[in-house]
Amino acid sequence: MNDQPSILASDLPLELLPLDIGPYRRGNTGIDYCHRFDSGKPGPDVVIVSLTHGNEFCGAHALCELLEQDVRPLRGSLTLIFNNVAAYQRFDPQRPYASRCVDEDGNRAWLPERLKHPSSEEARRSAKIAPLLLDADFVLDLHSTSHPVAPMLIYPELPDCTALAATLDFPFPQLLYKLGSYHPGMLISYAMQHGRRGCHGLVAECGAHFALESAQQAHAITRRLLCRFRLQEQDAIVPPWGYEPDHTAGHYRIREVIEAQSEHFRFVRAYRGFERIERGAVFAHDPDPLVAPFDNCILIMPARIPLCGAEAVTLAEFIG
Known part of the structure; x- marks a missing residue:
């Protein structure tokens, strides 16, 4: 990694800081920092991933909230993954961009050959958690952005994905990409191409890395999806979006x-x-x-x- 201070330092205030996720290391999947809750009833297998990049804290905040509140699915299963914990644990407020990854971008390592013969910290972690994604019906990958711009959804331009996004009433930009050509090593693309038939996924960019609003946005999209898949009650209290809605944002x-x-x-x-x-x-x-x-x-x-x-x-x- 480039070690220039101008690259690793933040030009934005550090409002959102990492939480102590140590209590969640021992899950029930045999993989550190991975938790799976099965309702015992028919329904979709939903996987929510945080920390694909170690300095994008909003997703970790959302998952910690679900775990602290003992949220359990009413049907199907819910899997919660803290992904690049090794990078996350290296966070230094003087160099917050240094903890984005250890060796490489964790959202570019998801290629079968890379996972079969992993040669980086990110590829080794991906290989460990890959089995949890291969059984998924839906994968949500929670991210944030370097610049303070509107939240956005990113997903393949496929009928299942566009139909799902249309049901969320998401009042922010939506970016569509061609599966297999745009960043082939993306986590959600791997799940859709190599996992369970019919699996689909979304990347939620929840706002600026260290903004409090990004954590609120991650809570909001996570809860809405749990309601959408009926893993929680349809009348459950869902937090408001972290940012002012813009219904003209478009695609x-x-x-x-x-x-x-x-x-x-x-x-x-x-x-x-x-x-x-x-x-x-x-x-x-x-x-x-x-x-x-x-x-x-x-x-x-x-x-x-x-x-x-x-x-x-x-x-x-x-x-x-």
Whole structure:
């Protein structure tokens, strides 16, 4: 990992800090920090994952709440996973971005060959928890973002996923991607491609990494999904969204991921995400100009500090 302080330090206040998850190490699955609760009644097997990236605390807060309140499914089963605990436990408030991972991005290691012969901390952890995902009917992966932008859902552009998302009344942006081509090593993609037939999943980006609102957002989407799958009572109290709803947010189709090809990659201005760039307009230099290649081009999750060989920004098309 690059050890420059400017990269590892945070330019946002650290409102949300890691919780002590030590009490949840011993689960009932034989895998540390993984808990499975079976109702004994027919129903979907729902898996909720937090800490795929070690410095994205919102999901851990949501899972701790479920465990503290002894939430149990009314039907089917509920599996709760604290994923990259090794990175999470390395958190240093002076270098909060250093605990994103140990060796590599934990949401790019989910490839069968990588899991068969794991060579990194993230791949070894993924190989351990993979069996829990392969039995799932639905997987929710809770994340947060570097920049303070609106929460978003990310999911494959498939009928089951789009139908599910439509039932959630999610008042924030929704990003659709082609399964198998966009980041092939994603956790939810692995579950859908190699797990139980009919499995589908969502990534919930719940807001900025260290914002209190991101934890509230993670609570809200988690509880709504439990109600949607009828794992808890339909009239159960569901917390409000962590952010002000925007019912005009719309849908976006992911078209291209831009990687920095040199150490000279620079955006033309400070982007946070969801800026619309006209076709042909320059949005970065690397060192040659990079231009928006299509109409309704939206910048998604631009890197705080672009690094050579790493993802700098995703280009998506606004589709309404």
